[in-house]
Amino acid sequence: MNALFQQVYDFVEERIGLKTLEAKLMKEPIKGGSRWAYVFGSVLLFIFIMQAITGMLLMFYYIPSADHAYASTQFIIHEVDYGWYILSYHFWGSSAMVVMVFAHMSQVFLWGAYKKPREMVWLVGLALFGLVMAFGFTGYLLPWDQRAYWATTVGVEIMDKTPVIGDFLARFLKGGPTPGQMTLSRFFVIHVMILPGALMGLAGLHLFLFRSAGPAGPFRGTPDELKAKTDFFFPRQVWKDIMAMGVVFLIISTLALIEPVQLLEQATPDPGDYHPEPEWYFLFLFQLLRWKVFSGEFGQFLGAIAIPGLFMLLLVALPFIDRNPERNIFKRPIALLCWAVVMIGITVLTVSAILNREFLD
Numbered sequence: 001m002n003a004l005f006q007q008v009y010d011f012v013e014e015r016i017g018l019k020t021l022e023a024k025l026m027k028e029p030i031k032g033g034s035r036w037a038y039v040f041g042s043v044l045l046f047i048f049i050m051q052a053i054t055g056m057l058l059m060f061y062y063i064p065s066a067d068h069a070y071a072s073t074q075f076i077i078h079e080v081d082y083g084w085y086i087l088s089y090h091f092w093g094s095s096a097m098v099v100m101v102f103a104h105m106s107q108v109f110l111w112g113a114y115k116k117p118r119e120m121v122w123l124v125g126l127a128l129f130g131l132v133m134a135f136g137f138t139g140y141l142l143p144w145d146q147r148a149y150w151a152t153t154v155g156v157e158i159m160d161k162t163p164v165i166g167d168f169l170a171r172f173l174k175g176g177p178t179p180g181q182m183t184l185s186r187f188f189v190i191h192v193m194i195l196p197g198a199l200m201g202l203a204g205l206h207l208f209l210f211r212s213a214g215p216a217g218p219f220r221g222t223p224d225e226l227k228a229k230t231d232f233f234f235p236r237q238v239w240k241d242i243m244a245m246g247v248v249f250l251i252i253s254t255l256a257l258i259e260p261v262q263l264l265e266q267a268t269p270d271p272g273d274y275h276p277e278p279e280w281y282f283l284f285l286f287q288l289l290r291w292k293v294f295s296g297e298f299g300q301f302l303g304a305i306a307i308p309g310l311f312m313l314l315l316v317a318l319p320f321i322d323r324n325p326e327r328n329i330f331k332r333p334i335a336l337l338c339w340a341v342v343m344i345g346i347t348v349l350t351v352s353a354i355l356n357r358e359f360l361d
């Protein structure tokens, strides 16, 4: 058996050079040693792979038609063996992806890892952030219940306010005057084909650029100190990554067990007494739009498009505006303050939107 294994190994080695590949993948030096702070990117890849697997399993039963989407989702929940678990894992996995993308962005921001020579890694990362949010938005419609239908209606109305491309984007996504079969078909194709393809391509580019520039490493310590503590990617960082993936898997599974997905009534163009509301990670924006300054046509444009758009542009420009090579966050008070204000702002707005919802219920 061993001899056969050796023969197969030698055969492949001779053709593709497994040793060089292994050296490239596993022997990447990490200045200053392995850290828990570096696990977020790998955990994001793990969550994405699990989303792809659970998503494919769901597609064995889900029917992307306005007449059958709701019934097929109910069938998955109530009739298919472990269907409720797969769907609930997929649902909580999407929230975990958003939480992890914020954790990863915070880590690279606080560690100053966006600075020269990693500007391109940061820019591709921002595109990946957009894809993660687009996954959440398009997936939300697929169960075709009241929550799905109305969150999408409100979301598309908000997009409509974008200058120049808004009208086209809203018409393209809706595919008709009100959300219907065309909307569902388009959201489905975007969710299961366009976004996964784009994410795989961009994540590959992100990793290629990351490997070309090399990991930023800790923000403190002299080059000699860092060199003395250097680890290879394998085994210490790999084990930390695997442990973090295990913990995330357990958390998502537990959430799926204690809070499984339940649908509201089937989508109708009449909201009845249902208050339309987006998924929790868009709630901060929803809450912002409740402020008086953001009421009216212009106010809504300001709150929903102009401010988030300018914020994203600022993030794009960040590595080019902040050219100071200092990476130690304790010596970058403005960066620390900006990060804290954004995080506290998003948390306060999200919590107040949730409290507001309970009050309305």
Ligand code: HEM
Pocket: 038, 039, 040, 041, 042, 044, 045, 101, 104, 105, 108, 113, 114, 118, 121, 122, 123, 124, 125, 126, 128, 129, 132, 203, 206, 207, 210, 214, 215, 216, 217
């Ligand atoms: C699906 C989303 C993403 C995936 C799968 C992903 C994956 C990764 C991985 C595996 C690494 C290498 C190790 C690490 O530090 O974790 C990495 C590094 C990096 N990522 Fe991401 N990332 C994503 C989104 C983002 C976003 C949203 C940003 C920022 C806007 C970003 C910016 C960076 C930067 C600057 C590095 C270099 C870190 C360093 O050198 O220490 N990434 N990413």
